Amino acid sequence: MVSLLWALAGIALIAIMWELTKVVGTLISLPFNASDQAMPHIWTMMSAFTLPEVRGSDTTVFQAVLAAATYSLMLALGGFVIGVSVGLLLAVIMQRFLFFERGLLPFVIASQTVPLIALAPLIVGIGNQISFGPVQWSTTYSVMFIAAYLAFFPLSIGALRGLQAPNATSLELMRSYAASNNNVLWKLRFPSSIPYLVPALKVSAAASVVGTVVAEISTGVRGGIGRLMVEYARETTSQPAKVYVAVFGAIVLGLAVAAAITAVDVLLTRNLPKKGLA
Amino acid sequence: MNSKLSYVWPPILIAALFLGAWQLLVVIQDLKPFLLPAPSLIATEFSNGAMLMWSAAFYTGTTAFLGLLFGTVAGLFMALLAQRFITVDKLVAPLAAGLATVPIIALTPILNNMFNITSRTPRVLVTAIIVLFPIFVNVTRGLMQVNPVQLELMRSLNAAPRTTLRVLRIPNAIPFFFTGLKIAAPLAVIAALVAEYFGGPQQGLGSRIASAAANTAYGRAWAYVLAAIIMGLIFYLTIIAIEKCVTPRTTKTVKTT
Amino acid sequence: MTSGPNHAAKTGSALAISNVSKVFNKGNSNEVTALSDVNLDVHTGEFISLIGPSGCGKSTLLRVIGDLTGFDSGSVQVSGKSPADARRERLYGIAFQQAALFDWRSVSKNIELPLELAGWDKSRREARSAELLDMVQLSEFGTHRPWELSGGMQQRVAIARSLAVDPPLLLMDEPFGALDEMTRERMQNELLRIRQETGKTIVFVTHSIPEAVYLSNRVVVMSPRPGRITAEISVDLGERNELTRESDHFFHSVTAVREALRLHDTSGSNMSAHRGDI
Numbered sequence: 001m002v003s004l005l006w007a008l009a010g011i012a013l014i015a016i017m018w019e020l021t022k023v024v025g026t027l028i029s030l031p032f033n034a035s036d037q038a039m040p041h042i043w044t045m046m047s048a049f050t051l052p053e054v055r056g057s058d059t060t061v062f063q064a065v066l067a068a069a070t071y072s073l074m075l076a077l078g079g080f081v082i083g084v085s086v087g088l089l090l091a092v093i094m095q096r097f098l099f100f101e102r103g104l105l106p107f108v109i110a111s112q113t114v115p116l117i118a119l120a121p122l123i124v125g126i127g128n129q130i131s132f133g134p135v136q137w138s139t140t141y142s143v144m145f146i147a148a149y150l151a152f153f154p155l156s157i158g159a160l161r162g163l164q165a166p167n168a169t170s171l172e173l174m175r176s177y178a179a180s181n182n183n184v185l186w187k188l189r190f191p192s193s194i195p196y197l198v199p200a201l202k203v204s205a206a207a208s209v210v211g212t213v214v215a216e217i218s219t220g221v222r223g224g225i226g227r228l229m230v231e232y233a234r235e236t237t238s239q240p241a242k243v244y245v246a247v248f249g250a251i252v253l254g255l256a257v258a259a260a261i262t263a264v265d266v267l268l269t270r271n272l273p274k275k276g277l278a
Numbered sequence: 279m280n281s282k283l284s285y286v287w288p289p290i291l292i293a294a295l296f297l298g299a300w301q302l303l304v305v306i307q308d309l310k311p312f313l314l315p316a317p318s319l320i321a322t323e324f325s326n327g328a329m330l331m332w333s334a335a336f337y338t339g340t341t342a343f344l345g346l347l348f349g350t351v352a353g354l355f356m357a358l359l360a361q362r363f364i365t366v367d368k369l370v371a372p373l374a375a376g377l378a379t380v381p382i383i384a385l386t387p388i389l390n391n392m393f394n395i396t397s398r399t400p401r402v403l404v405t406a407i408i409v410l411f412p413i414f415v416n417v418t419r420g421l422m423q424v425n426p427v428q429l430e431l432m433r434s435l436n437a438a439p440r441t442t443l444r445v446l447r448i449p450n451a452i453p454f455f456f457t458g459l460k461i462a463a464p465l466a467v468i469a470a471l472v473a474e475y476f477g478g479p480q481q482g483l484g485s486r487i488a489s490a491a492a493n494t495a496y497g498r499a500w501a502y503v504l505a506a507i508i509m510g511l512i513f514y515l516t517i518i519a520i521e522k523c524v525t526p527r528t529t530k531t532v533k534t535t
Numbered sequence: 536m537t538s539g540p541n542h543a544a545k546t547g548s549a550l551a552i553s554n555v556s557k558v559f560n561k562g563n564s565n566e567v568t569a570l571s572d573v574n575l576d577v578h579t580g581e582f583i584s585l586i587g588p589s590g591c592g593k594s595t596l597l598r599v600i601g602d603l604t605g606f607d608s609g610s611v612q613v614s615g616k617s618p619a620d621a622r623r624e625r626l627y628g629i630a631f632q633q634a635a636l637f638d639w640r641s642v643s644k645n646i647e648l649p650l651e652l653a654g655w656d657k658s659r660r661e662a663r664s665a666e667l668l669d670m671v672q673l674s675e676f677g678t679h680r681p682w683e684l685s686g687g688m689q690q691r692v693a694i695a696r697s698l699a700v701d702p703p704l705l706l707m708d709e710p711f712g713a714l715d716e717m718t719r720e721r722m723q724n725e726l727l728r729i730r731q732e733t734g735k736t737i738v739f740v741t742h743s744i745p746e747a748v749y750l751s752n753r754v755v756v757m758s759p760r761p762g763r764i765t766a767e768i769s770v771d772l773g774e775r776n777e778l779t780r781e782s783d784h785f786f787h788s789v790t791a792v793r794e795a796l797r798l799h800d801t802s803g804s805n806m807s808a809h810r811g812d813i
Binding site for chain 1: 284285288289291292293314368369370371372373375376377378379380381382383384385387388390391392393464467468471472475476484487488491492494496499500503506507510511
């Protein structure tokens with residue numbers, strides 16, 4: 001609760017510095033453009049929420065941004081679920097078989113150096129050729145694929161560490177009970193991994209959102225907030241504040257996802273001792 | 279020697295199997311390059327266009343490097359402030375946590391308007407902002423998460439805050455710094471790449487990938503992708519090399535999420 | 536009076552260890568002979584302590600009995616079966632120095648763990664868990680979490696858990712080592728009471744001479760480099776009370792064990808009468 005207040009204070013501080021910069025910009029020559037076109041006043045941004053999206057249209061900018069953010073949220077969620085499932089599966093395989101840990105882990109890590117988002121146009125190109133029977137791959141699936149790709153890595157690393165977390169005594173205990181590998185996995189390793197999974201879920205969720213929005217931009221998919229940002233950015237000469245509303249929308253989307261994961265965190269760890277994990 | 283080898287052959291084996299299967303798939307299914315180019319095609323394009331690739335990679339790499347540099351310096355500075363003045367930490371920390379979920383790259387159009395779109399400044403700036411947060415979060419943690427017993431020792435020695443900072447907090451924070459740097463470096467490369475999609479000078483890798491794809495020269499596009507991967511790896515491995523030099527072998531590398 | 540379930544097997548052999556040897560890192564520069572030609576016979580219902588300095592092999596021997604580690608030569612029979620069979624048939628329960636309770640399970644559910652793995656159904660498990668909690672006098676703590684309990688209480692839960700499937704044999708590896716002296720003495724009395732109620736055979740590893748003497752029928756003294764049994768000292772303290780630890784018999788037995796340990800102490804750390812420079 002208190003940190004929320006501090007966050008609001010931080011935001012207020014940024015708003016103040018923004019306006020201050022504009023004031024300074026009228027007095028001295030700054031190395032960047034501080035005009036009302038490049039840097040609209042905060043109140044202009046606020047009023048842009050209620051502007052009609054397109055001249056004569058019924059939907060306000062706010063409604064358009066909300067719809068787009070929701071659309072992106074759905075894509076991000078789909079990517080997140082796929083990424084988390086793949087990540088968990090990989091972690092279980094890597095924990096169980098040393099060969100796969102040694103063989104796959106370097107690639108799992110290296111996968112993150114692949115700028116998949118930069119590959120987005122290529123993914124779309126390949127994707128549009130694929131069809132699973134009656135289901136045609138559309139660009140939205142490519143966006144979800146990219147989001148999943150970015151989400152699986154933090155989760156597989158976190159899950160692997162968590163699955164390997166139980167100490168020697170607990171493992172000896174399970175051996176003394178003649179427990180099978182499956183038993184050890186479900187009754188010991190998975191529960192022990194929760195403190196490691198939760199931070200990883202947060203990172204994965206963030207990655208899904210970022211991946212979705214950026215993939216939307218680079219693939220040109222319609223309906224999402226990424227596309228909206230690019231569209232509004234083109235109107236900066238006439239309506240400079242609209243793009244800010246879109247950016248705020250993307251920010252709120254990210255924050256909403258973070259809050260959701262925190263709720264999951266509280267749910268999963270409410271019965272565990274309150275110790276921190278550095 | 280035996281144990282080192284056992285770490286090396288599994289990934290090599292899997293890589294070989296993967297590449298082999300890929301090549302086989304393309305040949306057997308007679309896949310056209312616009313669907314999935316064969317590894318052999320990519321390799322050819324890569325060696326043919328080496329000069330162009332190098333200059334494009336150099337361009338994007340410079341953007342990434344500058345962004346990484348400024349972001350790291352800014353992050354370090356803010357971390358020192360945050361440790362010294364608890365107010366700064368209280369203000370910035372929730373923002374840093376919140377912004378982790380936000381596509382910061384989305385600021386690029388705004389920065390393109392504020393700064394000269396024809397220069398690399400907006401791209402370097404957005405990269406720097408993206409780099410700043412992992413560095414800030416990790417270094418702050420490293421400066422503050424000191425063993426309380428060690429702090430008591432410094433107090434018993436009547437050490438001034440600046441001395442404690444120099445003698446205790448900063449050395450303690452070094453592994454945390456590298457953790458943050460290892461996260462930030464690949465991010466910087468990707469940010470520099472993606473920022474090129476928002477308009478501006480087109481001689482970087484990102485622009486080239488997009489234009490090659492638009493011209494259906496998919497073999498070439500994948501070759502540029504390979505160049506981007508290599509660049510990302512070079513950044514990452516450089517950081518690891520620096521870390522190995524700076525950190526004595528007795529220090530445990532701290533793993534943080 | 537003992538009216539435990541193992542009445543019929545009262546005079547049988549619980550453990551027959553014959554010429555057992557075990558070497559770690561054979562052939563390497565850090566090769567160590569953990570056990571060398573160890574012979575030990577334990578009758579049903581006996582309380583045996585294994586005592587000795589670090590490296591004497593007492594914990595290794597315990598783990599050999601429990602099939603938690605292998606051995607290179609000789610034979611081990613647990614209730615007439617191989618250690619592997621004994622483990623698979625759940626013929627022993629084990630308790631370690633770390634209680635190793637699962638934080639995500641309640642106290643009752645922790646005790647139920649071996650029963651779940653043994654395939655007991657829910658109602659039987661819950662009944663048995665309640666019975667055991669009662670035996671260790673922790674009935675009100677069934678729904679608590681392990682981290683809400685003190686160290687001594689956690690160990691009582693661990694002991695209750697080791698009794699879950701009612702095995703004839705209990706293996707204990709310094710279970711009271713992490714507790715303070717007062718709690719330790721209380722726990723020793725608890726253990727003796729439980730033993731009297733259930734008639735179990737107990738093999739108990741410790742490095743405390745008074746503890747070994749207070750609890751056992753026989754104290755088995757071991758020595759390192761190579762790990763071997765150097766003495767077996769019978770102890771017959773009869774009915775224990777508050778004065779037992781102050782009795783002559785207790786003192787003589789402790790002295791006997793101490794001297795047996797000193798005889799084979801190769802570390803040179805004992806202080807003999809003519810070292811006046813300290």
